[in-house]
Amino acid sequence: MILLNNWGITTLPASLKPNRSLCPEISSPDTWAPPRDGFLKLNFDGASKGNPGRAGYGGVFRNSLGQALWAFHGYIGQDTNNSAELEGLIHGLQLALDKQWLPLVVEGDSKIILRMAAKIQAGQSATKVSNTWRLEGRLERLGAMMKSPEACTWSLWGKLYN
Secondary structure (H helix, E strand, C coil): HHHHHHCCCCCCCCHHCCCCCCCCCCCCCCHCCCCCCCCCEEEEEEEECCEEEEEHHHHHHHHCCCEEEEEEEEEEEEECCCHHHHHHHHHHHHHHHHCCCEEEEECCHHHHHHHHHHHHHCCCCCHHHCCCHHHHHHHHHHHHHHHCCEEEEECCCCEEEC
């Protein structure tokens, strides 16, 4: 909401609010909760117009006061929504490692990507998580990052994932 407030927007238009009947497990951006003291939170997302189609990702880091510290986005060309989501997660984690913004709570709205990340974090091989060639290289990059000694807490829009 801080980024929206900086642009003079105080509430989200109905067109940007999640459809609860389609996604009951996803909380509204109006109910976003900051991480506990001492943690930062990365919210990431990805999308493609078509599947595959023009795809991109983005994310934001916030502190325990909910203040935005850093926002990022990128375009990955013709790809799938899962590739875009995974690229958003990887880019966000790489920024967190580079800036030493740890410990970190990571939130996204893709159950598939968060499950893959949780399996990789648990030590399973990235190649055993998905047979999709579009994700294979990205999953290997994620696996290499997950071998770092820093701990991450994986969650799905504020609900503890594992």
